[in-house]
Amino acid sequence: MTRFGTPSMALGCDNDGWMDSRDVVVVGGGVIGLGVAWRCAQRGLTVTVVDDRPGRGASHAAAGMIAPVSEVTYGEETLLTLTMESARRWPGFAAELERASSHPIGHLREGSLAVALDADDNRALEALFRFQRSLGLDAERLTGSECRELEPALVPGVRGGVLVRGEQQVDNRATTAALLLACERAEVELVAARADEVRFVGDRVVGVAVGGEPIEAPVTVLAAGAWSGSLPGLPPGVLPPVRPVKGQILRLMSPGGGKDRLLQREVWGRVEGREAYLVPRASGEIVVGGTVEEQGFDTTVTVEGVRAMLTAAFTLVPGIDECELVEATAGLRPATPDNAPVLGPSALDGLVLATGHYRHGFLLLPVTADAVAEVVVSGQVPEEIRAFSIDRFTRAGAPA
Ligand SMILES: Cc1cc2nc3c(=O)[nH]c(=O)nc-3n(C[C@H](O)[C@H](O)[C@H](O)COP(=O)(O)OP(=O)(O)OC[C@H]3O[C@@H](n4cnc5c(N)ncnc54)[C@H](O)[C@@H]3O)c2cc1C
Incomplete structure (x- = not known):
């Protein structure tokens, strides 16, 4: 397992011999995982991101448009409230990210x-x-x-x-590069490896295994983009319906x-x-x-x-x-089946979801990073993401 970036300051050793612990593990270092990790670190948490190729998933391919009005779609009015809120936050988010990383992200309006x-x-x-x-x-x-x-x-x-x-638009690759730099400056640890499976103690998620080694935290954030629907170890009812x-x-x-x-x-x-x-x-x-x-x-x-x-x-x-x-x-x-993201707590304690952004991962970056960090830090689900819980797919009569 290769590690790079600044190691977490919250090093410790528990009875099982695990060498370090942190407050949160983020699985996936695309624009969503990095955004959540950065916001969590800014709020004082020790964070580890696990990804063998950070920034090289969909976030590497994207066009970087932040265009909620042009992209509005019939039947997706609920999603519009989230996309409009995120677009409203983008100018401040872009300025803050550029300051934190000293890296321009090509934000245009x-x-x-x-x-x-x-x-x-x-x-x-x-x-x-x-x-x-x-x-x-x-x-x-x-x-x-x-x-x-x-x-x-x-x-x-x-x-x-x-x-x-x-x-608006941003340069997608400059944005992921800036997020990586901002994360590094905020002492987020990056583990350059694939998470093999989710680890449990009883019914509680306690992190992931990487190359046979545990990476443990009280909260695990699943932000593995298109791979989120197939992370080994999670039972079918818990895996988000992401393809x-x-x-x-x-x-x-x-x-x-x-x-x-x-x-x-x-x-x-x-x-x-x-x-x-x-x-x-x-x-x-x-x-x-x-x-x-x-x-x-x-x-x-x-x-x-x-x-x-x-x-x-x-x-x-x-x-x-x-x-x-x-x-x-x-x-x-x-x-996802309704083209909207899956955000917030999952059916398992210790597991938070930040995935399913489909065509809008850049557009939805600021609101996702803020809201998911709030869930991780306080356990409270902000009003703006309540309609995007995984419950909408698990309730009777939910979209298939
Ligand atoms: C052609 C194209 C154009 C687009 N244009 C736009 C646009 O203009 N505007 C917009 O808002 N959105 C656009 N999008 C959508 C946007 O790119 C995505 O919504 C966004 O990148 C999703 O981010 P993510 O972090 O969830 O996923 P990704 O960027 O795919 O990141 C997921 C990460 O998880 C990692 N991972 C997976 N499994 C594991 C594991 N087991 N362990 C560790 N890490 C793992 C992967 O290596 C990857 O780095 C476009 C997408 C495409 C393909």
């Missing part, structure tokens, strides 16, 4: 623009706009020429659009880098019946995504996936053909 390329799409966009307005959300309907005034690189045939001012949903994604670089950016804001559209987006970074990088595939734990990048994304991006913004294709990769979104 340039807004997002959904566009329609034909009459059918424009009708669908109109329906989305009415839905957004019925929920009291701030969105503006634009004509095709107004869209092109804002984003001259859009294809001339654009029929109309919906603009959401102020929607992997594959997303392929591309990274392009504009010829002039950050100078003369092709796009100013996130652009969404539908091409060949599939949703596509382009997310421009200040550096000139453009992230193009993303496929949504039920393929289990497969992360193969396919010709069809890359073709579909490039076709969509080129159809929306023809000038991207000048860009360098820097990377094609795939990640596994941790999805």
Whole structure:
């Protein structure tokens, strides 16, 4: 077992010969596990994160959009309350994280623009706009020429659009790097290994086993992303109903880098019946995504996936053909039956859940980190996450 980072200050030795103990073990060092670990350490707890590849799960693939209004979906109004609250917290969270880590995370508030390329799409966009307005959300309907005034690189045939001012984005990889640095400075211990199984004393979870060694704590946080639904040792009724949903994604670089950016804001559209987006970074990088595939734990990048994304991006913004294709990769979104996360206490004492963030792990980072740390520190479940307890899946009549 390799350990790195700053060792916990709460070292001790119990009767079983365990060499150290801490207040909380976090299984999973993606954006969610690291966010929870950082917040717990800031509140005075000794924390260990266990992950053989921290920051390299879905968090490495993501686009980093923080766009609750553009991404609002029919039937997911409860989730909207959480996503809006988290987006509200993002500017403060970003500033605090950058201060704590001395690492910029590329937080931008340039807004997002959904566009329609034909009459059918424009009708669908109109329906989305009415839905957004019925929920009291701030969105503006634009004509095709107004869209092109804002984003001259859009294809001339654009029929109309919906603009959401102020929607945010972060650079996903810079954010996980900053979280790792902030955790290290807050003396979070990182154990570079996979947790093999959960450990119990009676019915109580007391940590995990790593390479045959116990890592023990009064509280264990399960934040293992798409792998959360299959951590060995937990009984089926306790495991959160999380499955992997594959997303392929591309990274392009504009010829002039950050100078003369092709796009100013996130652009969404539908091409060949599939949703596509382009997310421009200040550096000139453009992230193009993303496929949504039920393929289990497969992360193969396919010709069809890359073709579909490039076709969509080129159809929306023809000038991207000048860009360098820097990377094609795939990640596994941790999805639940209702597309909302599973947060808070589990059916077992000592086990807290922070998983199932599906398409919104970055968007939901601030609210998740704050609320789950509160559960760990005080045992109280904050109001904003009460609707996201695992109980909604275990009650009679719960969604399958
Ligand atoms: C293509 C794509 C685009 C996306 N775009 C966006 C976006 O624009 N905005 C947004 O908000 N979200 C986006 N998402 C979703 C977002 O990436 C996820 O919701 C988020 O990264 C989930 O974070 P996580 O920490 O739960 O999981 P992960 O980042 O997957 O981290 C889980 C970690 O757990 C570790 N682990 C697993 N099993 C064990 C074990 N047994 N022991 C120890 N460690 C273990 C893994 O190594 C991994 O590092 C996107 C996702 C994809 C795939």
